[in-house]
Amino acid sequence: MRQTPQREAILKVLQTADRPLTVEEIWARMEKRRSGIPTVYRNLERFVGEGWAESILGQDQIMRFVLCRSAHHHHHLSCETCGKMVEVDACGIETSLAGMEALSGYRITRHQLHLFGICPSCRAAIEG
Amino acid sequence: MRQTPQREAILKVLQTADRPLTVEEIWARMEKRRSGIPTVYRNLERFVGEGWAESILGQDQIMRFVLCRSAHHHHHLSCETCGKMVEVDACGIETSLAGMEALSGYRITRHQLHLFGICPSCRAAIEG
DNA sequence: TTTGTTGCAAAGGGTTTGCAGGAGA
DNA sequence: TCTCCTGCAAACCCTTTGCAACAAA
Numbered sequence: 001m002r003q004t005p006q007r008e009a010i011l012k013v014l015q016t017a018d019r020p021l022t023v024e025e026i027w028a029r030m031e032k033r034r035s036g037i038p039t040v041y042r043n044l045e046r047f048v049g050e051g052w053a054e055s056i057l058g059q060d061q062i063m064r065f066v067l068c069r070s071a072h073h074h075h076h077l078s079c080e081t082c083g084k085m086v087e088v089d090a091c092g093i094e095t096s097l098a099g100m101e102a103l104s105g106y107r108i109t110r111h112q113l114h115l116f117g118i119c120p121s122c123r124a125a126i127e128g
Numbered sequence: 129m130r131q132t133p134q135r136e137a138i139l140k141v142l143q144t145a146d147r148p149l150t151v152e153e154i155w156a157r158m159e160k161r162r163s164g165i166p167t168v169y170r171n172l173e174r175f176v177g178e179g180w181a182e183s184i185l186g187q188d189q190i191m192r193f194v195l196c197r198s199a200h201h202h203h204h205l206s207c208e209t210c211g212k213m214v215e216v217d218a219c220g221i222e223t224s225l226a227g228m229e230a231l232s233g234y235r236i237t238r239h240q241l242h243l244f245g246i247c248p249s250c251r252a253a254i255e256g
Numbered sequence: 257t258t259t260g261t262t263g264c265a266a267a268g269g270g271t272t273t274g275c276a277g278g279a280g281a
Numbered sequence: 282t283c284t285c286c287t288g289c290a291a292a293c294c295c296t297t298t299g300c301a302a303c304a305a306a
Contacts, residue, residue, distance in 0.1 A: 002279090002280050002281075002285060003280075003281095004280075004286065004287080006286085006287075007286095022270090023270080035288085036287065036288045036289070037270095037288095038287080038288070038289085039286080041270095042286085055187075057185055057186075058185075059183075059185060061185060061189060061270085061295090063270085063271085077228065077232055077234055077236065079234065080237060086232050086234070088228050088231070088232065090227075090228075091221065091224060092220060092221060092223060092224030093221060093224075093241070096220030099220075100205065100218075101245075104214050104245075105247070106205055106207065106214070106243075106245035106246060106248070107245050107246045107251060108205065108243055108244070108245035109245050110243075110244050111241060111242065111243045111244065112240075112241070112242045114239065114240045115236055115239045116237055116239065116240075117234040117237050117238075118234060118235045119233070119234050123235060129260090130259095130260060131305075131306095132261065132262080134261080134262075150295095151295080151296085163262080163263085164263045164264070165263095165295095165296085166262080166263075166296085166297075167261080167262055167263070170262085170297090171261095189295085190295075191295085191296090
């Protein structure tokens, strides 16, 4: 894959983000906006394909992207107030899978877990 | 809420579906297609608001709808081959939440879990 | 009769595609 | 030079909205 200023800029934006960003947000944060939106889409798709980034589709139907900071199995915990996201390592589901498989008859191959909550700084702001 | 033929038709389609359906699919299955697409959208939105139906947004960015067969906390297990969906009662996450909250500092308020696997009939077809 | 619903058409808005020009290696 | 990449514009397509006609109660 060729190194281009656009790709560098996109990766730089993702590296400094503390939450999943929409394509528009990424584009807006690129220095001098030196890229067209389609380029952002195409490169993000590429990054996801290469396993460097991850796409998250929320209930608002807008795609958001984050860098994969860890390659192993993990989940996301997002703040419902500011959107800040952290990764959670263990989800503890593994222990329940066997029971679910027995009850349903399905062979479970993968799962997606999204956790929502309120981050420490928003809690401080809300709770005073 | 008024009773209309369109609403009856939509509910009837959802009642006989064994997997989440897109708006187009619901519309196509309505008898004599006696409704406009916007009506389907509006009523599904209403049903979700009333707690009768649930919307699921998959990675293909298309909204799908299912009736809520159970009011209590549950999750969905979808077949990756045919899309057939069942509900799973216990997810076993509750036991992990305290640890996650301690590690992250977040107060976790809710979670979404989607399980994927292969249903019994697809397994039979695949495994011969 | 009153008021919520529907249908049509058009608009919205995030995402994708075609293609010619441009830049990396 | 040879590809791959980018930018522009337009197309796509799912979804929403405006509004007049209609139907449930």
